[in-house]
Amino acid sequence: MPQAASAPDPYPAPRPATRERTGPRHDPEDTTGMTATPEPAPAPGPGPESGAGSPAPAPCPPESVRRVACVGAGVIGGGWVAHFLARGYDVTAWDPAPDAEEKLRRLVDAAWPALRQLGLHPSASPDRLTVLPTLEEAVADAEFVQESAPEKLELKRSLLARIDAAAPGGAVIASSTSGYPMTDMQGEAADPGRLLVGHPFNPPYLIPLVEVVGGELTRPGAVEWASRFYEAAGKSVITMDKELPGFIANRLQEALWREALHMVANGEATVQEIDDSITEGPGLRWAFMGPCLTFALAGGEGGMAHMLDHFGPSLKSPWTRLEAPELDASLRDAMVEGCDAAAAGRSAAQLVAERDQGVIDVLRATGRLPRSADGERP
Ligand SMILES: NC(=O)c1ccc[n+]([C@@H]2O[C@H](COP(=O)([O-])OP(=O)(O)OC[C@H]3O[C@@H](n4cnc5c(N)ncnc54)[C@H](O)[C@@H]3O)[C@@H](O)[C@H]2O)c1
Numbered sequence: 283m284p285q286a287a288s289a290p291d292p293y294p295a296p297r298p299a300t301r302e303r304t305g306p307r308h309d310p311e312d313t314t315g316m317t318a319t320p321e322p323a324p325a326p327g328p329g330p331e332s333g334a335g336s337p338a339p340a341p342c343p344p345e346s347v348r349r350v351a352c353v354g355a356g357v358i359g360g361g362w363v364a365h366f367l368a369r370g371y372d373v374t375a376w377d378p379a380p381d382a383e384e385k386l387r388r389l390v391d392a393a394w395p396a397l398r399q400l401g402l403h404p405s406a407s408p409d410r411l412t413v414l415p416t417l418e419e420a421v422a423d424a425e426f427v428q429e430s431a432p433e434k435l436e437l438k439r440s441l442l443a444r445i446d447a448a449a450p451g452g453a454v455i456a457s458s459t460s461g462y463p464m465t466d467m468q469g470e471a472a473d474p475g476r477l478l479v480g481h482p483f484n485p486p487y488l489i490p491l492v493e494v495v496g497g498e499l500t501r502p503g504a505v506e507w508a509s510r511f512y513e514a515a516g517k518s519v520i521t522m523d524k525e526l527p528g529f530i531a532n533r534l535q536e537a538l539w540r541e542a543l544h545m546v547a548n549g550e551a552t553v554q555e556i557d558d559s560i561t562e563g564p565g566l567r568w569a570f571m572g573p574c575l576t577f578a579l580a581g582g583e584g585g586m587a588h589m590l591d592h593f594g595p596s597l598k599s600p601w602t603r604l605e606a607p608e609l610d611a612s613l614r615d616a617m618v619e620g621c622d623a624a625a626a627g628r629s630a631a632q633l634v635a636e637r638d639q640g641v642i643d644v645l646r647a648t649g650r651l652p653r654s655a656d657g658e659r660p
């Protein structure tokens with residue numbers, strides 16, 4: 283098994299900041315807003331070590347990718363196919379289910395009106411999809427592979443090894459896994475250095491976020507390459523530099539979900555009350571301002587520092603079954619500094635104005651307020 287850390291890294295040099303959130307890059311000349319801005323190709327470098335120790339070709343620049351393969355075409359794989367087609371890529375797909383192609387084409391057709399509203403790439407067409415009878419044929423010419431097979435560890439381990447064996451040497455391979463660290467999945471592959479997680483949210487053609495993180499054997503350059511590729515493909519990318527089961531968003535969702543199940547199990551709240559508590563409450567803010575910055579506004583002019591000093595002692599109260607960390611000086615500083623960074627120079631008053639307008643916009647967009655000043659409803 284090659285040690286990825288010592289293998290030559292053919293990928294572009296990492297940008298200085300990691301764990302950053304980025305949006306899609308657009309060509310200003312492109313009125314559809316859908317054409318990725320080409321970037322200079324990375325300096326040519328040695329290919330990665332393959333399992334046999336022989337060099338393999340370097341990947342193409344992430345912004346030049348044209349051919350994407352999707353392995354597993356259910357809810358998520360099919361959603362990825364729809365997204366990549368809408369962005370103008372040629373997509374090959376494979377799924378072992380006998381009715382997979384029919385279902386996949388139905389999913390793409392159903393998604394297309396929404397994708398049209400988002401704005402299609404000039405080359406976008408469902409006709410660019412080819413469903414192939416074998417995995418090997420589906421990935422044979424791919425420049426990037428997205429695996430979206432069922433969430434079973436052993437299946438993922440052997441499937442990723444098969445994809446690695448069949449895909450061209452320069453192709454980066456991402457798994458849609460909801461929670462397995464890549465370290466647990468990459469061990470059987472001959473070249474584990476090009477395997478990483480690219481975790482989407484359902485449906486991948488509408489929800490922008492993808493969390494990108496490598497495993498212990500993943501080359502850092504592959505993570506950087508994948509983040510750039512997803513950005514060029516129109517995703518909002520969080521590049522994590524630390525592996526964490528469930529990544530970031532699912533850990534947050536899961537904490538809420540488990541507490542909801544506890545409350546239902548104990549007869550403390552109904553399903554309807556739980557759902558209403560979010561859609562009529564904090565959910566209205568979370569679409570445009572995260573939970574940390576919205577909490578900072580609960581601290582008024584004093585921001586997160588005042589919020590923590592004021593409500594910090596509540597962490598000892600039984601408000602949730604999830605145990606709270608010790609609110610020591612270093613955690614306090616990290617939260618205060620993090621909120622300052624997220625505010626990016628905006629004053630508390632500006633943030634309050636943004637929050638208020640955001641809530642009004644969400645209420646309007648969801649039909650709970652008239653859509654326009656003249657009282658027109660959707
Ligand atoms: N559903 C979600 O909301 C969601 C969100 C993010 C990530 N994910 C992850 O995406 C992956 C796929 O989940 P899903 O919800 O699309 O499941 P799904 O059951 O809808 O689809 C899985 C597909 O994989 C196919 N399949 C079965 N065995 C296979 C194999 N050996 N190789 C390739 N394909 C195979 C099935 O025929 C099916 O079409 C999982 O890892 C899941 O954790 C799911």
